[in-house]
Amino acid sequence: MTSARMDEHYSVEESADYLGTSVRFIRRLIADRRITFYKLGRHVRLKRVDLEAFVQAGKVEPITAESVRRDLRRAG
Numbered sequence: 001m002t003s004a005r006m007d008e009h010y011s012v013e014e015s016a017d018y019l020g021t022s023v024r025f026i027r028r029l030i031a032d033r034r035i036t037f038y039k040l041g042r043h044v045r046l047k048r049v050d051l052e053a054f055v056q057a058g059k060v061e062p063i064t065a066e067s068v069r070r071d072l073r074r075a076g
Contacts (some may be wrong), residue, residue, distance in 0.1 A: 011043070
């Protein structure tokens with residue numbers, strides 16, 4: 001993906017569509033300052049790269065047998 005595509009600015013509605021969430025959820029993220037956003041006059045915009053970073057920050061790896069053994073060794 002080129003840097004020009006990553007710099008795209010989305011409206012709140014477009015951001016909700018991009019993430020597959022409600023507009024209310026995006027507005028709550030903004031109000032709680034849990035996601036980077038940009039004010040352009042009265043308008044709020046979000047960059048695609050910031051939306052992707054938010055998604056990656058919430059990434060949870062699946063549990064594997066090896067990760068369970070590793071965690072048990074650490075706890076024991």
